[in-house]
Amino acid sequence: MYTIKTLNAISPVGLAKLPASQFEIDNEAAAPQGILVRSADMHEMPLPESLLAIARAGAGTNNIPIEECTNAGIVVFNTPGANANAVAELVVGALIAGSRNMVDAVQWAQGLKGRDTIAKDVEKGKKQFVGPELRGKTLGVIGLGAIGARVANAAVSLGMEVLGYDPYISIDAAWSLSRSVQHCVTLGDMLPRCDYLTIHVPYLPTTRHTINAQTLAMCKDGVRVLNFARGELVDNAALLDALDSGKVAHYFCDFPTEELLGVKGVECTPHLGASTPESETNCAVMAAAELSDYLKNGNITHSVNLPDVSQPRVGGRRICIIHKNAPGAISAITGILTAAHLNIENMVNKSKKDIAYTLLDVTGEISDTLAAELSGIEPAIRVRIL
Numbered sequence: 001m002y003t004i005k006t007l008n009a010i011s012p013v014g015l016a017k018l019p020a021s022q023f024e025i026d027n028e029a030a031a032p033q034g035i036l037v038r039s040a041d042m043h044e045m046p047l048p049e050s051l052l053a054i055a056r057a058g059a060g061t062n063n064i065p066i067e068e069c070t071n072a073g074i075v076v077f078n079t080p081g082a083n084a085n086a087v088a089e090l091v092v093g094a095l096i097a098g099s100r101n102m103v104d105a106v107q108w109a110q111g112l113k114g115r116d117t118i119a120k121d122v123e124k125g126k127k128q129f130v131g132p133e134l135r136g137k138t139l140g141v142i143g144l145g146a147i148g149a150r151v152a153n154a155a156v157s158l159g160m161e162v163l164g165y166d167p168y169i170s171i172d173a174a175w176s177l178s179r180s181v182q183h184c185v186t187l188g189d190m191l192p193r194c195d196y197l198t199i200h201v202p203y204l205p206t207t208r209h210t211i212n213a214q215t216l217a218m219c220k221d222g223v224r225v226l227n228f229a230r231g232e233l234v235d236n237a238a239l240l241d242a243l244d245s246g247k248v249a250h251y252f253c254d255f256p257t258e259e260l261l262g263v264k265g266v267e268c269t270p271h272l273g274a275s276t277p278e279s280e281t282n283c284a285v286m287a288a289a290e291l292s293d294y295l296k297n298g299n300i301t302h303s304v305n306l307p308d309v310s311q312p313r314v315g316g317r318r319i320c321i322i323h324k325n326a327p328g329a330i331s332a333i334t335g336i337l338t339a340a341h342l343n344i345e346n347m348v349n350k351s352k353k354d355i356a357y358t359l360l361d362v363t364g365e366i367s368d369t370l371a372a373e374l375s376g377i378e379p380a381i382r383v384r385i386l
């Protein structure tokens with residue numbers, strides 16, 4: 001029986017993939033083997049000794065202390081693409097709503113309630129909300145992954161000229177892009193041409209404040225900026241200065257902060273990008289499947305800190321070893337297995353930067369001391385016998 005702790009509301013359709021015969025869902029568990037999380041900040045949370053894996057039902061993992069998890073042999077998963085359509089649709093909505101001043105206009109129209117001159121006031125007042133059409137305008141997309149590529153393609157369908165910047169684009173994302181999307185090699189190539197700019201990159205130390213005073217200075221006057229990725233990607237002080245000077249005409253952001261709220265020209269949604277029933281279900285189902293396969297079989301799919309390693313089970317027992325990617329690790333492992341007269345039926349070893357994972361299916365009796373012996377080799381971080 002595995003204990004799974006949830007730190008956020010996780011779709012019941014996903015939780016149902018963890019059957020009660022094998023998994024206990026306990027939100028108060030002190031010693032869970034697995035954690036299911038959405039946006040809860042885990043940086044200050046102690047990581048219990050018992051914890052083997054964390055599955056983020058979503059894309060961004062900046063709320064999880066990845067390095068600490070890696071050092072403790074805790075596998076961190078996310079659910080690539082599972083909420084991308086939800087975010088992309090909201091971004092398209094925000095492109096239109098921001099350009100046509102819909103939020104202010106709706107609020108203003110609400111204020112007419114009770115007047116007997118509504119029809120006349122509407123015709124007189126509407127000119128203050130005039131805003132440009134998207135068709136024929138240029139959109140710059142920073143980050144062409146699951147979300148950025150969908151936004152870029154949708155904007156092409158709306159008749160926009162679309163420029164894309166992503167030095168690390170995956171082959172899948174590149175294949176999914178409309179041929180009309182123009183490739184920019186640097187931000188400097190893209191920014192001066194954009195009427196609208198949207199960012200869809202992960203928040204990492206290297207992407208913090210991608211939109212800052214220098215990059216904003218390169219933009220066209222009156223650019224409209226959208227950020228449905230992470231608040232920290234934009235330097236809010238620089239953005240507000242640019243709004244003040246007219247460099248930025250409008251900022252639509254999914255991450256409200258004290259300094260952004262109440263500012264004319266800034267509209268914030270409350271981190272709503274992935275909040276659709278479809279996306280919540282997709283993410284929860286994928287996260288539950290990843291957690292279940294790792295806990296039960298040691299298979300790793302969509303991990304952000306360990307290599308992806310999966311193989312069908314053969315032989316009697318499975319040995320799973322997370323270890324440092326160091327010379328001698330494999331021979332130390334196989335040496336111990338040989339001495340214990342265990343036959344290796346199948347074996348996979350993969351590495352990701354400084355960390356490696358070895359899965360071995362073996363036939364033969366596994367003694368109580370074998371796991372301890374394997375854990376004792378210098379590169380070993382976490383050993384499980386399944």
Ligand SMILES: NC(=O)C1=CN([C@@H]2O[C@H](COP(=O)(O)OP(=O)(O)OC[C@H]3O[C@@H](n4cnc5c(N)ncnc54)[C@H](O)[C@@H]3O)[C@@H](O)[C@H]2O)C=CC1
Pocket residue numbers: 058059060061080081083084087142143144145146147148165166167168169170173200201202203206207228229230254271272273274275
């Ligand atoms: N508002 C919300 O509710 C949601 C927000 N997000 C945010 O959106 C981000 C992107 O999500 P996905 O598209 O699903 O992720 P993804 O991993 O599919 O795409 C990210 C893309 O950014 C690119 N990239 C990385 N560093 C870059 C850089 N310095 N410059 C340009 N491109 C760079 C990568 O090559 C990749 O193509 C997530 O990391 C998350 O922070 C994701 C889902 C929901």
Ligand SMILES: O=C(O)CCC(=O)C(=O)O
Pocket residue numbers: 038039057058059060061083271273274275
């Ligand atoms: O779970 C959520 O609502 C937030 C999703 C998100 O921000 C992400 O997937 O990166």
